[in-house]
Amino acid sequence: MLTLKQRIDAIRKTKVEHTLKKREQNGYTDLDDFGTVPLPENYIVQPWYNSENGSFYGLDGMAENFCRVMDAHAPYVDPLEMLCGRWRDMLVNYRGDIHYMPNWRKAQVKESDFSGVTAQWSKRWDEKRFPYDHLKPLQKKYNIQTGIDGDAHLACDYTIGLKLGFGGFLEKIEKYRKINPDKKAFYDAEEKCVWAIIRFIDRHIAEIEKQIETESCPEIKESLEKMLLVNKSIRLGTPKTFYEACQWVAHFNCASRVYTRDGAGFQLDTVLLPYYENDIKNGILDDETAKFLIANLLLIDPHYYQISGVDVNDKDITNHLSYLILEAADMINISCNLTVRVHENCDKAFFNKAVYYLLKNKNAWPRFCSDKNLCEGYMKNGISKEIARKRIAVGCNWMCVPGIEFPMNDTVKINIAKVLENALDDMKAEPSKSTKRLFELFEEHLKIATEVTAAGVNLHIDHQADVTPELIMNLMMEDTLEKGLDISQCAKLYTVGVDGAGLAVVADSFGALNLRVETEKLLSWEEVYKNLQNNFAGVQGERIRLLLNSSPKYCGGNTVSDEWAKRITNIWVKTIKSQKMPDGRQLVPGWFSWARTIEYGKAVGATPNGRKAGEPISHGANPNPHFRTDGAVTAQSNGIAAVQCGYGNTAPLQIEFDPKLADDQKGIEIVGGLIKSHFEQGGTLININVLDTDKLMQAHENPEMHPDLVVRVTGFTAYFASLSPEFRQLVVERFLTN
Amino acid sequence: MNKAIVTDIQRASVHDGPGLRTTVFFKGCPLNCVWCHNPESINPNPQIMHYSDKCIGCGKCEDGCFSGAKVVCGKEMTAEEIFAEILQDKPNYANNGGATFSGGEPLLYKEILKELILLCKNNGITTAIETSLFLFDPEILSSVDFVMADFKIWDGEEHKKYTGVNNDIIKENFKHLDTLNVPFVVRTPIIPTINDSIEEIVAIRDFIKDFKNILDYELLPYHPLGVTKQKALGLPETRFIVPENSKMEILRSYANIKAKN
Numbered sequence: 001m002l003t004l005k006q007r008i009d010a011i012r013k014t015k016v017e018h019t020l021k022k023r024e025q026n027g028y029t030d031l032d033d034f035g036t037v038p039l040p041e042n043y044i045v046q047p048w049y050n051s052e053n054g055s056f057y058g059l060d061g062m063a064e065n066f067c068r069v070m071d072a073h074a075p076y077v078d079p080l081e082m083l084c085g086r087w088r089d090m091l092v093n094y095r096g097d098i099h100y101m102p103n104w105r106k107a108q109v110k111e112s113d114f115s116g117v118t119a120q121w122s123k124r125w126d127e128k129r130f131p132y133d134h135l136k137p138l139q140k141k142y143n144i145q146t147g148i149d150g151d152a153h154l155a156c157d158y159t160i161g162l163k164l165g166f167g168g169f170l171e172k173i174e175k176y177r178k179i180n181p182d183k184k185a186f187y188d189a190e191e192k193c194v195w196a197i198i199r200f201i202d203r204h205i206a207e208i209e210k211q212i213e214t215e216s217c218p219e220i221k222e223s224l225e226k227m228l229l230v231n232k233s234i235r236l237g238t239p240k241t242f243y244e245a246c247q248w249v250a251h252f253n254c255a256s257r258v259y260t261r262d263g264a265g266f267q268l269d270t271v272l273l274p275y276y277e278n279d280i281k282n283g284i285l286d287d288e289t290a291k292f293l294i295a296n297l298l299l300i301d302p303h304y305y306q307i308s309g310v311d312v313n314d315k316d317i318t319n320h321l322s323y324l325i326l327e328a329a330d331m332i333n334i335s336c337n338l339t340v341r342v343h344e345n346c347d348k349a350f351f352n353k354a355v356y357y358l359l360k361n362k363n364a365w366p367r368f369c370s371d372k373n374l375c376e377g378y379m380k381n382g383i384s385k386e387i388a389r390k391r392i393a394v395g396c397n398w399m400c401v402p403g404i405e406f407p408m409n410d411t412v413k414i415n416i417a418k419v420l421e422n423a424l425d426d427m428k429a430e431p432s433k434s435t436k437r438l439f440e441l442f443e444e445h446l447k448i449a450t451e452v453t454a455a456g457v458n459l460h461i462d463h464q465a466d467v468t469p470e471l472i473m474n475l476m477m478e479d480t481l482e483k484g485l486d487i488s489q490c491a492k493l494y495t496v497g498v499d500g501a502g503l504a505v506v507a508d509s510f511g512a513l514n515l516r517v518e519t520e521k522l523l524s525w526e527e528v529y530k531n532l533q534n535n536f537a538g539v540q541g542e543r544i545r546l547l548l549n550s551s552p553k554y555c556g557g558n559t560v561s562d563e564w565a566k567r568i569t570n571i572w573v574k575t576i577k578s579q580k581m582p583d584g585r586q587l588v589p590g591w592f593s594w595a596r597t598i599e600y601g602k603a604v605g606a607t608p609n610g611r612k613a614g615e616p617i618s619h620g621a622n623p624n625p626h627f628r629t630d631g632a633v634t635a636q637s638n639g640i641a642a643v644q645c646g647y648g649n650t651a652p653l654q655i656e657f658d659p660k661l662a663d664d665q666k667g668i669e670i671v672g673g674l675i676k677s678h679f680e681q682g683g684t685l686i687n688i689n690v691l692d693t694d695k696l697m698q699a700h701e702n703p704e705m706h707p708d709l710v711v712r713v714t715g716f717t718a719y720f721a722s723l724s725p726e727f728r729q730l731v732v733e734r735f736l737t738n
Numbered sequence: 739m740n741k742a743i744v745t746d747i748q749r750a751s752v753h754d755g756p757g758l759r760t761t762v763f764f765k766g767c768p769l770n771c772v773w774c775h776n777p778e779s780i781n782p783n784p785q786i787m788h789y790s791d792k793c794i795g796c797g798k799c800e801d802g803c804f805s806g807a808k809v810v811c812g813k814e815m816t817a818e819e820i821f822a823e824i825l826q827d828k829p830n831y832a833n834n835g836g837a838t839f840s841g842g843e844p845l846l847y848k849e850i851l852k853e854l855i856l857l858c859k860n861n862g863i864t865t866a867i868e869t870s871l872f873l874f875d876p877e878i879l880s881s882v883d884f885v886m887a888d889f890k891i892w893d894g895e896e897h898k899k900y901t902g903v904n905n906d907i908i909k910e911n912f913k914h915l916d917t918l919n920v921p922f923v924v925r926t927p928i929i930p931t932i933n934d935s936i937e938e939i940v941a942i943r944d945f946i947k948d949f950k951n952i953l954d955y956e957l958l959p960y961h962p963l964g965v966t967k968q969k970a971l972g973l974p975e976t977r978f979i980v981p982e983n984s985k986m987e988i989l990r991s992y993a994n995i996k997a998k999n
Contacts, residue, residue: 522802543796546804557749557826632749634758634830659752670758673832681829 026102028724032716033335035301037086047094055123063189070196075207083296087254096123125149130463142449143415143603146456150411152260155394156476157403167236183484242275259472264394265303269322294328306392309341318347335717336365339393343371355672359663364712370679378648396715397592406491417502417604433525464488494585501593504618508609511561512551549610555623555639569643590649591621621651641681650684656735658693742847743812755866757835764841770902775964779842784812787970817853836864845873871911885922892941916949
């Protein structure tokens, strides 16, 4: 008799094999694991380019190529699993995006296909029709990640899809096609995409039938037969059971990933609760099976799901399923992006259990977000509490109101280290130099950078529907199918996130100049400029670099740089919030770099905090390495809590540490206490890597030794073995700092 | 104004008492244990520590060293200055975390300690002390919330040989400590070849087991952190073998004061 535990163990083993195989096919990827499985041999997609620049755009381009990539996906049925389906490839691989392009795909394209493609500009945007050459000089000047060509950084309302099913989508498309006859192209494209998903399911049905015929183990055969019935049922029908709902979500997620790598999940414990409760009532589900199904869903894709939290009346929504989800995640214990919403009214035992799993598995899950600070902050944008409460954690650093918000979160960033560089350049020619003057110039440049960022955001929103319509996500958004409009055109909320990157570099630079040049007078402005220009060359340059770098840092605890970090945050928030936007749109500030610290660093010369030219900038809202000799996580927590932007977007606290604590009462109390105190001080989101020093160091030396080691790189988790050596080094340095 | 010499203030410590703690390391100790992992805290005066591997050869040592090659160990601080650091983590202490006064021997600085304990109490921060109990102050020891006291070697002669002082006074102070109604933990650093025998642990255990305020008897394995610092201070390096986990487990089984009753 094969137990569920034995099946899970076997599935985990397969997952490890897949991780290694994927690294072979993709090369190192400093990205989310995505839950993909390796490509089969001879996999090939012949993309259809409807633009002469060698890319595809718009309703027809996206729908046709979605069908081509989906249709190229062979079914994935592992008889040991209960759910089927996996994705392997995505549309962006055919649109010249170097950042995401795996090795296997690079091998297929010609050198000439990359013409005009840089790390910053790919062919994802139709520049021929919607050029923005006038914005590019300033975007480059301030190293802005523009958001132009971004996609999928919003969240579906899964209740819409679960209520309709794929057949229901088709009926809804037909219904509104009649009401909006002028939107024929839109409905044609939507319909075409839905049928591609149904064909994807059909191939799975055929594969399951094939496997049933040859399966000799009776319980596996029985399991496959159930899988078959479920897939047949949800092919067109509405999911009716917990099993069907999980399988439906899994298939939708595969499609949505293939389309634009959408990784936004939903409030897992409440959306699936009615199915769970109904099945339990009807005696067709037990907790062990429910856990297996959730574990299977988490295996299929590490989507960002939120669990726990409170409703609009501040009433705890934690339920029995919330516990089962944690237990399921523990059972499978892989790369996982569950976020626990924390509120003072929430079930304390549940919170403790979540912390327990963080300590027990040391696999970087779950992470935690603060309801109070996110909800109250978002309301400051003029949003009602009812809506703000629905804004859940569905991305790396970001939140979104499912179904109605178009936030572009995590796609728009300004590298403020580059803004500082421009301010420094301006001040160089001035006769009188001071940090006060430098800050004025910094503010001036920040305003220009924000204006050009806003222009980019507006260009994107105005034309995304013509370039990359969200054909899959539209299926589960409000007013899209109803009006025949893309969500970029009809969202109820346009609260667009703009993140600043490099806070610690800038704060420590101001702090070091303030202290070493102005207060202690150990250094002149001329010496500073000379050394920035020659990148601290020679042994005397190195001494000056160390002099600046040893100045008390941001997160040191009431240091000069901590004060500068707060001033910089104030000016950042003021500048972003005062930026005028059309059509009810508004910008929302946050601090986040995502995994682009290396890339952003390469664009910035030497900085007055003793950072050499081209070195990575600081991560997210985190301090620079060696911010304190004791690396105190409490000091880091306090420092980051003090630089929150306060409008519902995050400045995450990212901690890597080995507290040498057991998963016992003391460990839970200490780590749980740290989480709560960060939130009580105003913190919004915490990503904690509780790591085992020996294991991490062994894996750093030889990644093959621990192919199952998961780290939270930034907002996302990834297998350590899949990261590039450069990125592994960054994670290890962050770890050593704590 | 009273000042103390402090070697370091370490925040977010999880091994110096309950919860998350800020540990203040005072400089100066009446003992001179050969295995000391904080040898920089023995001499009560500020000292220069040299880490030659960090030297960049700039030739400007006198103008200030920023590479970490030449470090001044020991900073004069008032109680207010120390407390300002402790206060920073007040939001993180939760129910049972707080300040721990360690060293060196914190009881060398009685007046400062009294001020600090009062400041902590007035601000709702719990306090703990780590002491060799070679010094004693009933007022201080009865005013902290928790005491961690070392009992290093049972035999008096051996104790003098390896720590520089006899332990008669320490034994008396342990008895006195138990009358103060303050919970305490007894700790023995396990140094191979010196005190890593079952007989040694049993002798200490039998001495402490009937104290009414004792919470636990902990054995801490030797670790060689102090060797690098001895070198940096220009002191002879004394290195011991790190005891194996299996050995620690055996010794711990004899140190279990809860089981003895």
